[in-house]
Amino acid sequence: MSGTHSHAAxxxxxxxxxxxxxxxxxxxxxxxxxxxxxxLALLADAGHNLSDVLGLVLAWAASLLARRRPTARHxxxxxxSSILAALLNAFLLLVAxxxxxxxxxxxxxxxxxVASGTIMAVAGAGIIINTATxxxxxxxxxxxxxxxxxxxxxxxxxxxxxxxxxxxALIHFTGWAWMDPIVTLAIAALIFLGTWGxxxxxxxxxxxxxxKSITLPLVRERLIQAPGVSEVHDLHVWAMSTTEAALxxxxxxxxxxxxxxxxxxxxxxxxxxxxxxxxxLQIEAGDLSNCCQLAPALAPRRTxxxxxxxx
Numbered sequence: 001m002s003g004t005h006s007h008a009a010x011x012x013x014x015x016x017x018x019x020x021x022x023x024x025x026x027x028x029x030x031x032x033x034x035x036x037x038x039x040l041a042l043l044a045d046a047g048h049n050l051s052d053v054l055g056l057v058l059a060w061a062a063s064l065l066a067r068r069r070p071t072a073r074h075x076x077x078x079x080x081s082s083i084l085a086a087l088l089n090a091f092l093l094l095v096a097x098x099x100x101x102x103x104x105x106x107x108x109x110x111x112x113x114v115a116s117g118t119i120m121a122v123a124g125a126g127i128i129i130n131t132a133t134x135x136x137x138x139x140x141x142x143x144x145x146x147x148x149x150x151x152x153x154x155x156x157x158x159x160x161x162x163x164x165x166x167x168x169a170l171i172h173f174t175g176w177a178w179m180d181p182i183v184t185l186a187i188a189a190l191i192f193l194g195t196w197g198x199x200x201x202x203x204x205x206x207x208x209x210x211x212k213s214i215t216l217p218l219v220r221e222r223l224i225q226a227p228g229v230s231e232v233h234d235l236h237v238w239a240m241s242t243t244e245a246a247l248x249x250x251x252x253x254x255x256x257x258x259x260x261x262x263x264x265x266x267x268x269x270x271x272x273x274x275x276x277x278x279x280x281l282q283i284e285a286g287d288l289s290n291c292c293q294l295a296p297a298l299a300p301r302r303t304x305x306x307x308x309x310x311x
Contacts, residue, residue, distance in 0.1 A: 119168035126161035
């Protein structure tokens with residue numbers, strides 16, 4: 001057997017610290033103006049921003065835990081905490097938007113007058129703040145589901161703030177106060193759509209599914225193409241964290257040329273082609289009289305007496 005070791009993922013501690021600080025200040029300001037102006041859309045946006053601050057805290061904590069060294073009890077370290085953080089972030093968003101949507105539906109029958117100018121000014125500041133925060137996580141959004149969750153939260157906030165500005169403009173020019181809860185529902189729908197992919201991906205990783213970036217048949221094909229390998233079985237690929245994948249497999253090798261260089265080259269190919277960091281391979285000779293119990297069922301073979309028998 002053999003294994004590989006991953007390189008440390010880039011740290012986003014400074015980005016998290018800056019993002020949390022400026023968004024906490026903005027949440028307080030937005031909530032205060034939402035109460036003073038009577039705008040449910042502003043309060044909805046403030047509530048969503050607060051959930052995003054909590055989401056950033058979760059993502060930051062997970063990124064720090066993922067860097068801790070393995071222990072005798074947690075032999076892989078705490079890498080999977082980043083998966084849990086992404087999952088919790090998705091649930092947090094859905095719960096928050098569910099509550100806000102319920103309040104918007106209740107308020108549609110009795111819309112209250114709002115200060116449209118205040119709405120536009122505060123939400124306009126939100127566009128700038130949320131866009132700036134999202135850009136802090138721009139580089140890491142493609143390779144790390146945890147960082148992608150933070151990026152999507154803030155990018156969605158920028159879009160939501162733009163929607164609030166549009167609602168304020170409509171109320172100002174038309175006097176339609178009922179546009180406030182309507183925009184609130186549109187905000188909730190937008191966030192739900194943006195969160196669904198994060199929820200689905202994080203649930204799959206939590207259930208140890210093969211990461212979306214890895215195609216299992218291609219991995220199997222790469223292994224079977226290795227010199228001397230005649231069969232691959234008990235093949236498993238799963239996510240250890242939002243940035244690292246692991247693989248275990250049994251290889252039936254009918255060649256004496258299996259040494260450290262063979263294993264090293266095969267592991268390097270798996271890393272370069274599929275991004276799999278941790279590889280564990282079990283080498284077997286394929287002896288039918290003492291084959292692996294995890295191998296697929298073999299075809300019946302004939303005994304000397306001509307009767308069929310099974311391994």
